[in-house]
Amino acid sequence: MITAILTRVGYALVSLFVITNYGLLLIGSMARISAKVQGRVGQPVWQPYLDIIKSTAKRNSISHGVMFYLGPVFRLAGGVGTYLFIPAVFGSALFRNFSDSGDLLLVMYFIFFGQLGMALGASEGGHPYSAIGVSRGLAQMTAFEVPFALSVIAVAIQYKTLDITAIVAAQQGGFLHWTVATNPVAVVAALIAFLGMSMHNPFSVVIAPQEIPIGPPTEYQSNLLGMLQTNRAIFNGAKLVLYMNLFFGGATSLPVMVIKTFLIYFINVFVGQAFPRLRVDQSIRFFLGAPTVIGVAGVIIALL
Amino acid sequence: MSDKHSIPGPLANEGLPLAERGLFCDAPPRQYQRANKITEAFWNWARAQSLWILGFGTGCGAIELRPLMTSRFDMYRYGIQPRPTPRQSSVFVIGGYASVKTLKRIVRSYEQMMGPKFVVALGSCTINGGMYWDSYNTIKRIDQYIPVDVYIAGCMPRPEALLAGFQELKRIIRAGRGEGQNEYARKFEWYKANQKQVIKDWNMPDYNW
C-alpha cells in the first residue's frame, strides 16, 4: 500500500519534473522562434531558466498580505494539479499522473483553481491594474470557454465518454482516428479557444504590459514571480497535453508528446505573431460569434 | 490605526499628513547579507544574464533605449528585456536629465525595486547636468540621490554605447560589485537628505517600499 502510494507520488514527481523542463524549453524556443519571425537573434533557449533563477535569487521581497502570498501558491498548485489530473502519455504508468481523480470535467474546472487564487492574490496587492487585469481576464475567459466547452461536448458525444484516457484510447490507430480528422470543425473551435486561453495576441489585453503594467502580477516580484514563471511553463504544458489528448490522438511516448504539443503551441505563436491585440469587449464578442458557431457546428457534426 | 503605526520613527514619513502615514510602510531599507560565495557567484551570473530594465523615460535619453529592442540591436539576445513595473525589474535606466519633478518619481521607483538592483545613468545630464548644468530646475548629479552602477556618457549616447554600458554592468554584477542596494541602505540618511533638499514639496513617504 505504502509502496504503491510512494510509487505513484514518485512517478508524479518525475512526470512533473519532465513537464516543467519541457515547458520552460518550449517557452524559450518559442520566444526564439518569434525573434526569428521578427528578424532578430532572440534570447537563448534557456533564458526562462535564468529568469526564474534570477527571480528566486532576489534578496528581498515585499508582501501585501497572506492572500498575496498564497496567490502564486494557488497558481502553481493549479498548474501542477491540472497537469497531474491529465494522463500525459497514453499507456505509460509513469505519466499516468493522478488521472483517476476525475475525468475531463475535473480538469476543465481545475484550470480555474489557479486562476482564481492568482486573481485573489493579485487583488490583495491593492493595485488597481491587478484588478483591471483580472476583470479583463475573467471576462474574456467566460467567452472563450464557450467554444471550448462546445468542442469538449463534441468530443464527449463522439466518444461517449469524458474519461480522458478513454478518449485517447478511442483515437488510437492512426491519424484518421484523431479528433482533428474525425471532427475538424470542433477542433478548430477548440484551437481558437486555446488562443484566448493562453492569452497570446490577439487576446493579450489581459496583461497588456504597457497599458496596465502586466495586469494581475503587477505587484509580484522575487520568488513569487518565480513561481508564476514556473507555473507558466507547467500550465502551458498541461493545457497542451490536454489538447493533444482530446484532439490529436494523445501520445504513446514522450517524444510523440513533445512533437505534438510543440506543433500545437506553434499554431498559437504563429497566430500571435500575425495579429494585433483586440480590446476586451471585442475579443468577447469575437469568441461568442464565429468560434461559438463553429463549436455548435462541431457538436452537430459529432451528433451526425 | 493601531498604535504601532502612529509612533514616529527616525524619519517616520513626516512629510505626510497624519492620516496618510498609516497607508505607507514605515520600515527603513536595510542592508542584506550576501549568500555564501559559490551560491552568490551563481546567482550573480544568473542576475547578469537576466537584466530586466525599468525604462524610465525621464528625459531625452529614453529615446535611445527603444532601438535596443529592434531587430538591429536586439537586446533580448543578451538576456535584457524591458519590464513594465519596478517590482520585477532589476535595472533602472535613468535616461538623461532629471528635473526636480521627475526626481521624486525616480526615487520612488528606485526604492520600489527589489534587490539586488542596478542603476544605469544614461547621458551627460545624469553625470554633471550636461547642457542643463545651470538650469534652476534640473539636478546635476543623479548619484547624489541614488547609487549609480554604470554611467553612459554622451549627449546622446548611441544604442551601441548603451549595449556597451550593459555589458559593463554585467561585468560589474558578475564581479559581485553591484551592491547599490546595500549602499543606498547604508547611506540612506544622506541620500534622503539630499533628496529632500531638492524636492521642496515632499508629499511622499520616506520609505517607498
Next chain:
Amino acid sequence: MMRRYLVGLILIGLAFALFPLLRQAGVAEAPGPLASAYLENSADDFGAANVVTAIVVSYRGFDTLGEVAVLFAATAGVGTLLTRRRLGKAVPPPGRQGGTEVLETASRLLAGLLIMFGAYIFIHGHLTPGGGFQGGVVVAVALLLGLLAKPDAQVSHRVMTTLESLSGAVYVGLGLLGIVLAGGFLDPRALPLGVVGQLFSAGSIPLIYSMIGLKVGAELSGIIDALKGDRS
C-alpha cells in the same frame, strides 16, 4: 346635452322594462286570497271596521311601527342637520317679513280647528278612512300655518320632543301589551274589541292610532320647525 339624450335613452329603457309589467298586471278582477282573507277576517279578528286600518295597525302593525321609526329617524336627521349653529346663523335675522294679516288671522282661527280635525281623524282611524298618519299630518298643518303667519315664532321644542317621545313609547308599550295580554306584539286584542263600527272598538287600535297621530304630528312639526332653520 349629451347627458339629456342619455337620460332620455335610459328612461326609454326603463319604460321598456316597466311597461310589460304594467301590461301583465293589468287590472285585477277580484282581490286575491290574501286580500280576501283580510277583508273577511279583520272584523272578526280585531273588530276594526276599516280593513286598511286593521292591516296597517295590526296585521302589518310591525311595518307601521317601522314606518314611525323611519319618520323618527328622519326627524332626528333633520333636527341634527339643521341647527342654527350649523347653518351658520348666529342670531335669527331680525325683522323678517311676517305673513299677511289675513294669513295671521286665518291661521289663528284655523289652528284649533285643524288640531281638532286631526285628532278626530286619528281617533276614528279604525272606522273611517284616515288614521294616525293622516291625522298627524293635519295636526302638523296647523303648526305650519302658524309658522307661515309668524315665521319668528318659536315652537316649544321641549313640549314637542316630550310629546313625540312619550307617544312613541306608549305605542311600543301598547305593542308589548299585545304580547302580554294577547297573541303577540302589537296585537290590539290586548284591550276588549267592542262592537265593530263604534268608537271604542277594535281593541287598542284607536289608542295606537292616536299615539301614531300624536307622534306623526309632533315629528312633522319638528321637521317643519327644523326646516325653518332657526333651531338652536
Next chain:
Amino acid sequence: MKLAAILVHLNPVAIPGALLILIGLWGILARQNLFKIAVAFSILGTGVNLVILSVGYIRGRTAPILDGEAAVASMTDPVPQALVLTAIVIGLAVTALLLSYAVRLRSGGGGSSIEVHGDEKW
C-alpha cells in the same frame, strides 16, 4: 284593434303612475338644482305610490271599510292601500332629509347646483 284591447286592459291608475315615475326620474337625472331634484323625488314617489295603489284597484269597487252597507265582495284590495301608507310616509321622510341636505349644502356655499357638490370622486 289590438292596441285598443291593450289599452282597455291597461290599468288606469298604473299608467299615470308609471309616467310620473319616468318624469320624476327625468327630474332627478336631468335637473341640476338640488331642490328641484328633491321635488322630482316627490314626483317619483307619487308615481310609485300610484303604481302601488293600481295593484289594489278593482274596477267599480269601494273602499274596504265595513260600515254595514258595503259587502265584502264589493271592496277593493286593502293591502296596497295599507302598503302605500307606509310608502308615502317613507317618501316623506326621504324628501324631508333630502331638503335638509339641500339646505345644508346650499348654506355651506357652492350654490344649489348638484354639479358643484362633487369634490369626492375617482
Next chain:
Amino acid sequence: MVNPLYLFAASLAAAFLLPLVDKLGRRASLALVYLVGLAWLAAAVSWLLALVQGGVAQDFGTAGFMAPLAIVLRVGLLEAAGVLAVAAVGLLSAAAMHASLRQAPAGGAMAFLMLLMGLCGVILTRDLFNLFVFLEISAIATYSLIGFDDRRPALRSAFKYMLAGGIASALYLIGVIYVYRFGDTLNLDLAIRAPGLAGAAGNAALFFLLAALLVELKPFPANGWALDVYQTAHPGLAAMLSGASATALLLALWKLLPLFGTAHLVIIAGSGLATFLAGNLAGARQRYTRRMLGYSSVAQIGLAMAVLALGTLFKLGSELFLLAVAGGFVLNHLLAKTGLFLLSAAFEQAGLTDAAGVDGVDVVDTVDDAAGASAAAQPARRLSPLALAVAGGLVLALVGLPPFPGFWAKWQLVQALADRSRWWLIGLILGGSLVEAFYMLRWLGRLVAARGAAPVPTLRLGAGLLGPAVAAVALAGLGVLSGVFGLTGALDPKAGSTLASLAGEPWLWAPWAVAAVLFLLDWLPGWLKGLLALGAVAAFAWLVQDRLDGLRQIFAIMLLGGGGLFIVAALRKPGSRGGLHPLLAMVTLSLGAVLLAETRLGFFFAWETMTLSSWLLVRRGQASRQPALSYIVFGLGGAFLLMVGLAAGGFDSAGAWPSGALASWPFLLALVGILVKAGALGLHVWLPGAYAEADDESSGLLSASLSKAAVFGLFALVLSRGIPGSLSISLGAIGGPWLWRALGWVGLATALAGALYAVWQEDIKKTLAWSSMGQIGYIILAFALMDQAGWTASLYLAFNHFLYKSMLFLAVAGVIQRVGTRNMYEMGGLIKKMPVSFLTVLMAIIALSGVPPLTGFGGKWLLYSSLIAKGWYLEAAVAFFASGVAFLYLYRLIHSIFLGQPKLNQSGVREAPLALIAPQLLLMGVLMALSVFPKLLLDPILEITSRVFPPTLGFSGDALVSPLGYWNGTLTMIVTGGVFALCLLWLVINLRNSQGVRQFNIVFAGERPLRPETTHYAWRFFEPYRQAVGGLVRSRAERFWVLVGGGVSAVGGALRRLYTGNGQTYALHVVMYVVVLYLVMGVVL
C-alpha cells in the same frame, strides 16, 4: 328562544325616549345605545347557543298571527349569526363614534339606534314589504348619520347616497307590489312557492326587487355614491356600513335567493364578479385610505354576491357548503373591513389629519401619508407594534391569507369551482384577489414606518385601537377554528368537518403558535428571544423527525437547519430587535410545515404561511417598502397558481395528477406557481429587491433556505408529497419530454440571467440575490432532466447552494454590519480586519464557482455529466457559459470587499460578531467534510433518486461513476492538498527578507496613490463586459411586468373615471345599471 320582537320594542322605545333621556346628559343617551346594542348581542348569542345545541329555526309572528296574514320574523342560525355580527360591529362602531356622538345633537345617537335596529330587522324579517321598511329604516338612519357630525364632504356624499337609495327604494316598491300582485303574498316563504311568480310576469316583478337589492349592495358601476360615503362619512359609520350593513343586505339577498330563477342568478353572479374586478382594479389606484377601503369593500361584497349566486347556479355544493364559503367571505370581510375602518377612525382621532385639506376634512390620507412617511404638513409618527399587528392582521385577513377565514373560504371555493372545471371563474376571482392584495398590502406596507436615524414619536391610538383589535382577534380566532374544524365546523361544530380542514395536521400550526408566543414575549431581550426561537425550531425538528423520510430529511436539514443558523445569526446585534426573532422562527417553522404537509390544503396552507411570514420578514428591512410589495404580490400570484393546480389534484395521497389533455395544465399552473417562488426568469422580478432589502440575516434565510422550499415544491409536485416512490405524474403525459426540456431551458435561462445580472451589481446583497436566482436555475435545470443523474445533481446542487449561500450571506451580514454600507465599491481591503469572514467567503466562492476540490465541483460534475448523458448538449454549453459568468461576480464580490484598498473611514472595522462567525465556522466545517467525503451527502441522495429512477450513477470505491466518466472527490482533495502544500513549501523555503508593506506601497507610475477610493478599482467593475454582452440581458422581464402593472393600473384608472363625483351621474349609473341588467336578463332568458 328570546322573542326578537322584545328587542325591537326595546330598541324603539329606547330610541323614542332618547330625547327625554338626553335631558339627563348625553352620557346617559349613549349608555342607552350601548345597552340596546348589548341586548341585541346577548340575544344573538343566546339564539346561537340554543341553535347550536340542537334548536331549530323559529318563526315569530306579530299581532297574534302568522304568515300570510301577519309579518313573521325568523331566527335561524344564519340570522342569529348575522344579528350577532351586526350588534358586535354596531357596538364597536358606536365606541369609535363615541366622541363625535357626544358632541353632535342627540339625533345622532337616535339615528344610530335606528340603524342598528333596522339592520337586525333586515336580517330577521321574512316579509318582503317589511324588509323594505327595515331597509328604509336603516337607509334613512344612515342618511341622517352621515351628516351628523356636520362635515361638508359627508353632507355631499349623503345627498348622493340619497339619490341612489331613493331610486333603489322606488324600484323595490315597484317590485314588491307586483310580487304581491302576481304571487299574492308578501311572505317570503309563501312567495317562493307561489306559482304566479314562476312566469315571465313574476320574473319581471322579481327583477325589480332584485335590482333594488343589488343597487343597495353597491354593484359596479352603480356604486359611486357608496364610495363617496365610505370616504367621507365618519369612519365608525363607514365600518357599520361596510361591515354590518353589507352583511345584513347579503343575508337579505341570501334569503331571497330561492325566489330567483336562473336569469336572476346569472345577473347576480355577473354583477358580483364585475363589481369584484372593477372595484379592485379601481381600488388599486386610490390615494385616500378610506376610499380605497371603500373600493375593497365594494369588491368584497361583489364577491360574496357572486359566490352566493354561483353556488346555486353551478350547484357547487350543499347549502351548508355554500353558506360556509360565502359566510367565510362575508365574515372575513365584515370583521376585517370593520376593523380597518375603525382603525382609520382611530388614526383620525389621534390627529392624523391632513390639516391643509379643504374644510379640514380630507382625512387620513393614509395611503400616501401613513404614520411612517408623512407629508410635509404633519410630523412623522409611527405606529406602535400592537397597532401594526392589528392593522396587519386585518389587512392579511382581507387579502385572504391564512389563518383567517377568507383563506379557507377561498380554498373551498376554488376547489369546488375546479371540480366543475370553471377555470375562468377561478381566474377572475383570483385575479381580482391579487389586485386587492396588491393595494391593501401596499397600504399596510406604508403603515410601517421607515426605521430612520431619528426616533419617530409613536402615534397614540389609545382606546381607538380596541375595536380593530377585537375585530382582528375575532378574525384570527374564527380563522383558526375554521382551519381546525373546517369552515362549516367553525360555523356549526355538529356538522362536522365535511369540508377539508387541517384537523389531521396540527403541526402545520406550529409557525403560528410559536410566532404568537414569541410576539407576546417580544419585550424580552434579543438574546433570550433568539434562544427561545432556536429552542422552538429545535423542538419542532425533534418532534417531527419521525415523520420525515429521505428526501424530506435532506430538505429538513436545509430548511430547519438553515433557519436555526440564521436565528443564531440574529443574535449579532444587541438590543431587542423587535419582531425579528418571532418572524425568523415563523419562517423557519413554516418551511418545516411545507415539508410536513400531507394534504393539498395543508401544503397550500404551509406555502401561504411561508409566503406571508417571509414577506413580513422582508418588510422588516429598512428600505423594503417597494421590494416587499412586489415580493408579496408575486408570492401571492404564485400561490394562487399553485392553488389552482392543487385544486385539480395530484399532491396528496389522493393520488396522481389526473391524466389527459385538459388535466395537464393545472399541473403546469402549479409548476409555474412554484417557479415564481423559485424566481425563475421572467417571474423573478421580486427577487433582487426582496433579498437585498430584507434584514441581512433574513436575506440569508430567504436565499439559502426559503428558495429550497421552492425546490422542494418542485419535487413535491412530481412525487406525491415529496416521498420518493413512483412519480405522481407520467413523464410523457404532459407535452411529453418537451415540457421538461422547456423547464430545463427556463432553468438555464434563469441561471444565465441570474449570473449576468449579478455581474453588474454594485450592491453586495443584490449580487448575492441574483446569484441565488442563477443557482436555483441550475437546480431547476437538473431537476428537469427527470432522471437519476439529473435529480442527484439537483439535490446535490440544492444542498450545496444552501451551504455556500448561507456562508456568503452570513459573512456579508457581518461586513455590512461593520462597514455600514452595501455598496461594494465603498469597501475594500477588509481581509485584514475580518479574516474569518474572508475565509468563509473564499471557501464559499470556490464552492459556488465549482472549482475543485471543494464540493461545488461535484455539483458541476453531476450537472454536466447528466446533461451530456441525457443528450442536452446545447444546454450543457450554455450552462458552462453561465457558470463561467459566475466567476466574474464572485471575484468581484471578494475583491471589492476584502481585497484591494482599505478605505480610511473603515480603519476601525472589526471582525464580525461571534453570532455570525460561529455559524460560518460550522458551515465551513461541513463544507470541508463534504468536500473530503462527498459520499456523506451523495449516498443518501443516490439512495433517494435510485428509488425513483433506474440508477445510472453509482459509487465505485470513492469514485462516483457515471456512464460518461468518474469523479473521485477524496483523491482530488488529497492531490490538490498535496500539490498545494508542495508549492507552499517551495515558497517558504525560497522567500528571503520579506517585508510586509501597506496599502499605498504599490507601484503607481512613480507616484503615490492619492486616496484609497481612487485607487480601488471596484466601481462598474465589469463595464467592458457589459459593453460586450450586456445586450443579452436587458431587463425585459421587468419591463413586461411594469407593462402588466401599468395595464392593470390603466384599466383601474379608466374605471375610476366613471366616478365623476356628480351625484346625478351616480344616479344615472344606477338607472342605467338597472336597464342594462334588465336587458342582460332578457338575453339570458
